[in-house]
Amino acid sequence: MSSDDLALMAHLMRRAGFGATRDELEAYVANGYEATVEDLLHPRDRGNLPDDVIRRYHVAADENLSIGTVKWMYRMITTRCPLEEKLTLFWHGLFATSYFKGNQARTQMNQFNTFRRHALGSFRDLLVQLSRDPAMIFWLDNNDNHAGAINENYGRELLELFSMGEGNYTEEDVKECARAFTGWTIGNVDYMTAKGLKDSFSPYGRIAWHYEYVPDDHDDGQKTFLGETGRFNGEDAVDIIVRQPATAQFISRRLFQFFTADEVDEEGEKVVEAMVQAYFDSGYEIRCVLRALFTSPYFKSEQARFARVKAPVELVVGAARLSGSYREPTLDIDAVQAGATFMGQAIGRPPDVSGWNEGDEWLDGGTVMERVNFAAKEIGDVSKPGIRAIIDRLTTDNDGVLSPGDLVDRCLDLLGPLPVSEETRDSLTSHVAEHGDLHLAGRRQGGESEQRVGELLGLIAATPEFQFA
Amino acid sequence: MSTHPATKTFSLEYVKTIGMISAGGSGVGGRGFNNPVGLDVSSDGRIFVVNRTQIRVCICNMDEEFLGDFASGLGSENGQLHLPTAMAFDSQDRLYVTDEMTHRVSIFDTEGNFLGKWGEQGDGDGQLNGPSGIEFDSEDNAYVVDQHNHRVQKYSRDGDYLLQWGEFGDGDGQLNLPWGIGVDADDNVYVADWRNDRIQKFSSDGRFLASYGESGDGDGQFNRPADVAVDRDGYMYVADWENQRVQVLDSDGVFQLQLRGQATLSQWADDFFAANPDEGEPRSRSNLTPSMPPHLDTPYHAASQSESLFWEPICVTLDRQGRLYVTESRRHRFQVYQRT
Numbered sequence: 031m032s033s034d035d036l037a038l039m040a041h042l043m044r045r046a047g048f049g050a051t052r053d054e055l056e057a058y059v060a061n062g063y064e065a066t067v068e069d070l071l072h073p074r075d076r077g078n079l080p081d082d083v084i085r086r087y088h089v090a091a092d093e094n095l096s097i098g099t100v101k102w103m104y105r106m107i108t109t110r111c112p113l114e115e116k117l118t119l120f121w122h123g124l125f126a127t128s129y130f131k132g133n134q135a136r137t138q139m140n141q142f143n144t145f146r147r148h149a150l151g152s153f154r155d156l157l158v159q160l161s162r163d164p165a166m167i168f169w170l171d172n173n174d175n176h177a178g179a180i181n182e183n184y185g186r187e188l189l190e191l192f193s194m195g196e197g198n199y200t201e202e203d204v205k206e207c208a209r210a211f212t213g214w215t216i217g218n219v220d221y222m223t224a225k226g227l228k229d230s231f232s233p234y235g236r237i238a239w240h241y242e243y244v245p246d247d248h249d250d251g252q253k254t255f256l257g258e259t260g261r262f263n264g265e266d267a268v269d270i271i272v273r274q275p276a277t278a279q280f281i282s283r284r285l286f287q288f289f290t291a292d293e294v295d296e297e298g299e300k301v302v303e304a305m306v307q308a309y310f311d312s313g314y315e316i317r318c319v320l321r322a323l324f325t326s327p328y329f330k331s332e333q334a335r336f337a338r339v340k341a342p343v344e345l346v347v348g349a350a351r352l353s354g355s356y357r358e359p360t361l362d363i364d365a366v367q368a369g370a371t372f373m374g375q376a377i378g379r380p381p382d383v384s385g386w387n388e389g390d391e392w393l394d395g396g397t398v399m400e401r402v403n404f405a406a407k408e409i410g411d412v413s414k415p416g417i418r419a420i421i422d423r424l425t426t427d428n429d430g431v432l433s434p435g436d437l438v439d440r441c442l443d444l445l446g447p448l449p450v451s452e453e454t455r456d457s458l459t460s461h462v463a464e465h466g467d468l469h470l471a472g473r474r475q476g477g478e479s480e481q482r483v484g485e486l487l488g489l490i491a492a493t494p495e496f497q498f499a
Numbered sequence: 500m501s502t503h504p505a506t507k508t509f510s511l512e513y514v515k516t517i518g519m520i521s522a523g524g525s526g527v528g529g530r531g532f533n534n535p536v537g538l539d540v541s542s543d544g545r546i547f548v549v550n551r552t553q554i555r556v557c558i559c560n561m562d563e564e565f566l567g568d569f570a571s572g573l574g575s576e577n578g579q580l581h582l583p584t585a586m587a588f589d590s591q592d593r594l595y596v597t598d599e600m601t602h603r604v605s606i607f608d609t610e611g612n613f614l615g616k617w618g619e620q621g622d623g624d625g626q627l628n629g630p631s632g633i634e635f636d637s638e639d640n641a642y643v644v645d646q647h648n649h650r651v652q653k654y655s656r657d658g659d660y661l662l663q664w665g666e667f668g669d670g671d672g673q674l675n676l677p678w679g680i681g682v683d684a685d686d687n688v689y690v691a692d693w694r695n696d697r698i699q700k701f702s703s704d705g706r707f708l709a710s711y712g713e714s715g716d717g718d719g720q721f722n723r724p725a726d727v728a729v730d731r732d733g734y735m736y737v738a739d740w741e742n743q744r745v746q747v748l749d750s751d752g753v754f755q756l757q758l759r760g761q762a763t764l765s766q767w768a769d770d771f772f773a774a775n776p777d778e779g780e781p782r783s784r785s786n787l788t789p790s791m792p793p794h795l796d797t798p799y800h801a802a803s804q805s806e807s808l809f810w811e812p813i814c815v816t817l818d819r820q821g822r823l824y825v826t827e828s829r830r831h832r833f834q835v836y837q838r839t
Contacts, residue, residue, distance in 0.1 A: 082723050082741055085811070086678070086693075087582075087599075089534045089551045089828045092803070136803050140795070147794065217789050220781035230778060233519035233768035234830045235810075238803040240789055361582075361600075 035059045037447050039066065041335045044499040045289050046070050046324060047112025049348040051416055052423065052444050067324045071150060071317045073111035079104045079357065087359035093236055098135040099377040100363045102142060106347045107356050107366075114149055117316070119343060120288050121145035123388075125160055125192055126380035132168045133229040134222075136238040138378050141165040150317040153281060153309070154272040157193065161264050164216045164239035168226065170383070173215045177249040180208040187383055189271070198276035199256060206255040210267040213248030216241060272314050278306040282319060289320070290329055291337050292389040301326045336449070336498040339392045342373035344499060345401055349408040349491065352445070354416030369404040373397045393497065402492040409445070410488025412480045420444050421470065421483050430470035434462035441486050450495045458493075462486055509734065509747065509755045511823065511836040516762040517546070517563050518832030519771060521553055530565040530767055531831065532557055537585040538826045538833055540818040541592050541609050549583045549596055551828065556586070556596065556611065561835070563766040569611025575601050578613030584631040585679065585726075585814065589639045589656050597630040597643065604630060604643060604658065617658030622648050625660030632680035632691065632726065636703055642680055642688050649674040651690060651705065664705030669695050672707035679726025679814065683733060691724040691737070698727050698737060698748075711735065711752035716742050716798070719754040728815045728823070730838070736823055738812040743798035745812055745825055758825070760802075760809035762834050802829070809834070 039058045043050040047070070050058065058066045084101050085091045092098045106115045122145060129138055141163050148156040160166055161184070167173055170184040185208030189199045216222055216239045224230070225237070253262045256270050271277055282305035286294055294302060304322045312318035323329055340348065346369045350356050356363055370377065374397050380386055393401075411417060424432065424440055432440065438458045442448045450458075462468070465482060473479045490496060521531030533553035540546050545566060548557045555571040570580050581600035588594050593614060594607045603618030604627075618627045628647035635641055639656040650665035651674075665674040675694035682688055686703040696714040698721070701707055712721040722741035729735050733750030739757075747755040764772070772779030788805045791797075795804075802810035814826035823836040 083676075086676075086723075086725075089536060089811075089813075093534075093829065140800075144794075218781070218785035218787070221778065221785040224778045224781050228778070230775075231520045231831075232522075232775070232778075233765070233771045234762070234806055234832060235520055236803075237787075237806060238800070240795065240804055241792065242789075 031056060031059050033443075033447065035063075037335075038063065038330060040446055041330070042066065042070075042324065043112070044344075044348070045329075045338075046320075047116055048106060048344055048351050049499075051352060051354075051419065053419065063330075064325065067321065070111070070113040070324075071321060073114040073150070076109050076111045076114070078109040079107075079359070084359050092136045092139050093231075095129045095135045095138065095378045096364070096367060098139045100367050101139070102377060103347065103350075103363055103366050104356060104359070106343070107350045113320075114146060117149035117320075118142055118146045119341075120285070121149060121156070122377070123288075123380065123385040124284060125166065126383050126385035127163075127165045127169045128380055128382075129378045132165060132226040132239075134165065134168075134226060134236060134239060135378075136236055137165045137168075140238065150320070151315065153277075153314040153316055154268055156316075157188070157268045157272065158265055160192070161188070161211060161214060161268065162241040164241055167214065167216050167241070168223075168239070172211055173219050173223070175208055175212050175214070176247050177209075177212045180205065180212060180249075182208045184208065184211060188267075191384055193271050193280060194274055194276040195280045198274070198280075202254075203256055206253040206262075207267050209249045209251070209253055210255065210262045211264045213244045213246070214241070214264050215244055215247070275306070278309040281316075282306050282309060285316075285319060286323060288388070289323060290334055297328050297333075301328045336495065338499050339388075339390055339497060340499045341386070341388060341392060342370040342375035342397075342401070343377065345373065345497070346370045346404055346408075348499075349405045352416050353408045353411060353414040354419070355408065355414050357415075365404075369400065372400045373404075398497075401497060405491035405496060406488035409491040410484045412476060412484040417484065417487065420487065421473075421480055424468075424483060425470040425473065430473070432468045432470070434459050434467070437462055437468050437483075437486065441483070441490055445487065445490055445496075448490065448493075448495055450490075450493060454493050454495060458486065458489055461489065509749070510839050511747070511756065511758065512839045513761045514822065514835040514837050515561075515563075516765045516832055516834050517559060517561075517767075518548075518765055518830075519767040520831040521550075521557075533831060534828050535814075535826050535831065535833065536583060536828055537587075537596070537814050538816045538824050539586055539588050539594065540816065540824070541588055541594075542819075543592075543609075544818070545609065546824070546833075547586065547588075547594060547609075548826070548833070549580070549586050551583060554580050554583060556580075556594070556607070558609075565767075567611070569607065570596070570605075570613075577616065578605070578607075580605065584629075585633050585644075587633045587635055587641075589635045589641070591639070591656075593656070595633055595635075595641060597633050599629040599631060599646070602627045602630060604633065604641070615658070617654070624663065625652065625654070627652070631678050634680045634682045634688075636682050636686040636688075637684075638686070640703070642682065644677045644680050644690065646676050646678065646693075649677065651677070651680065651688065651701070653703075653705070662705060664701065665690075671710060672699070672701075674699070678724075679738065681727040681729045681735070683729040684731050687729075689727045689729055689735060691727050693723050693725060693740075696721045696723065698724060698735060709752065711748055712737075718757070719746070719748065719752070721746070722798075725812070726814050728817045730817055730821060736815045736817065738815045738825065740811060740813060741799065743802040743809050743812065745809065745815060745823075758809070758836065760807055760812075760825070760827075760834060762807045762809075762830070762832065765832060806830075 172184040175181040308322040534551040537549040558566040586596040602620040606614040632644040649667040653661040678693040679691040697712040700709040725740035726738040745758040810829035816824040
């Protein structure tokens with residue numbers, strides 16, 4: 031198994047997932063790159079911590095946002111199909127809906143489930159379901175979009191932020207789009223609005239919302255939308271939207287930026303064009319668009335690696351997967367969610383309808399400290415099963431005797447492989463050298479030699495290089 | 500949906516709903532419950548309810564008077580609870596509460612005074628790893644479900660270890676994350692074998708006697724049964740948690756009926772809406788039992804959207820009058836039924 035193969039596979043799993051342990055990487059490499067991509071694109075045998083086990087322990091799961099979102103954290107940490115969860119996170123960022131307005135955790139969890147269910151399928155189906163999603167309806171006021179008295183909010187964001195992008199439609203298109211979605215609302219809208227706006231649990235807890243179509247409130251008149259004329263309803267509007275070249279460009283570009291690089295350079299434009307082609311060839315299948323991306327030479331290139339700052343959720347979930355934590359329900363899971371929140375990415379609470387600002391904006395003085403502390407604590411803990419697996423591997427190297435340089439190189443390899451600058455490597459090696467060679471043979475669990483490894487792993491997790499995917 | 504009698508000899512009548520969510524955020528706020536997980540009735544008819552969120556034991560009665568609370572606030576000190584899971588009275592009105600975080604059983608009197616405790620984390624004799632269901636036999640021996648050790652342990656009422664049975668697996672006598680427990684008039688023990696989707700019956704010394712149910716949502720099938728209670732005639736009342744219903748089987752395991760829940764407004768809920776007409780008025784115009792789109796057409800989602808249905812029935816309790824109390828952790832209430 032070549033180090034190049036391992037490095038490439040590690041890159042794929044950082045981007046299409048949340049990173050991978052060495053055992054997982056070796057299995058993926060044995061499977062082959064293209065076959066692994068196909069497995070990621072066709073999720074099955076997920077193996078994640080089951081919902082019922084989580085709900086038995088966290089009895090209020092779904093009823094308030096924090097406990098609801100830890101369910102998703104467990105899923106991201108334990109799934110064997112990480113692309114599905116990564117894409118769900120992507121859709122959550124793109125179709126950003128916040129808890130703060132409806133105060134409806136169950137409904138928001140249902141929205142995440144909708145994103146997951148349609149994550150890799152037809153973009154057309156996803157947009158239809160998005161338009162029927164009660165959390166989105168309430169978030170963008172489509173419950174106030176009536177025949178004869180339109181509210182443009184959803185129609186506008188559907189075009190601007192969710193599908194085509196600014197400059198590709200007219201103000202008249204916005205109005206006509208809104209007309210097409212009149213009558214698309216939530217059931218018991220008056221009662222649900224009263225409860226939502228008051229954040230009322232009383233008397234019997236939340237009542238989850240459901241979509242309702244009210245024919246009498248739908249404007250069934252003729253509309254001209256994006257150059258086509260007819261008595262369009264919402265599904266017709268989506269059909270027209272997904273046929274637009276601008277939509278193919280928009281969604282391909284956003285996927286490229288999320289999975290590959292913040293900026294689309296000249297070479298990147300060629301990949302985007304291939305993704306656009308796959309979008310139309312496949313009938314708008316996201317799975318096919320991503321296949322074009324992940325198998326492109328650009329995505330596999332050295333240039334693409336470690337070129338994106340890990341988003342907070344990527345960082346905390348990746349650290350937890352590496353350490354092997356949270357395989358069973360525990361109150362400690364709150365620390366994972368809280369960690370991401372303190373780093374600037376509160377699941378279920380994006381800052382506004384345009385989602386989170388990705389890229390370098392994740393890093394500032396305060397968030398860097400949170401990121402470093404979280405990762406170092408998680409990965410420096412020698413009691414965690416994933417870290418013990420790393421120590422076991424180190425023990426088999428040279429009969430468990432490692433010079434400071436060897437120890438640093440092996441740990442960098444097992445945590446990535448993670449390339450670091452000479453300066454970083456020298457700094458790590460100097461620190462380890464203070465106590466000479468490491469002798470792991472005959473080590474005691476949690477003893478001094480293991481703690482030295484844990485300390486080094488924590489230091490590596492605190493390096494600037496570890497912040498990148 | 501309410502009841503579906505399968506025979507002429509067994510039926511249950513809905514009596515009333517008691518409870519609503521208690522006020523306040525993380526603090527404790529007077530009348531109400533917050534994710535109740537266990538319920539039992541003292542010899543004088545008072546109803547004790549232990550809450551998983553806003554942790555405390557609440558006391559009320561069938562007239563819906565809120566009588567007070569104790570063990571308030573999260574903690575691990577004597578008299579405090581951390582992750583309470585279930586509770587039961589012995590014959591002397593001493594209340595035993597299990598706690599899966601502290602791995603112990605705490606004992607209180609009916610005034611809320613702390614009387615004692617037992618248990619520590621482990622898998623040795625008498626040690627516990629996530630205690631959940633608890634019930635007493637006619638001699639005041641306690642049977643405690645030791646969920647993560649996949650076994651049942653029997654203690655004296657003072658916590659002296661007596662014996663144990665069970666191990667992980669799905670064969671006869673084996674268990675997979677068991678949860679609730681019941682004892683019949685002959686001191687046979689019934690265990691809600693949660694992840695095996697069945698109820699197992701044992702003698703009081705742990706000898707396997709019978710198994711009832713299998714995975715599914717049909718009559719007599721279970722999806723993660725959380726609790727079981729047995730009346731004097733041997734009828735088993737099962738909190739079929741993931742199917743969001745209660746099923747009743749006869750002593751041979753033959754299906755009798757199912758309850759899906761038919762909650763009405765409790766007095767406390769009525770009072771709430773009287774004080775909050777901005778919610779009460781639109782509620783009166785609402786369809787509170789909507790039909791579900793296909794992707795949400797599951798018992799869980801239906802329960803989450805329909806106020807009258809059981810939502811996560813977690814505990815079934817019988818009192819001395821044969822009334823059935825179904826505690827719903829997600830609706831912050833319990834529904835009462837009476838055998839007719």
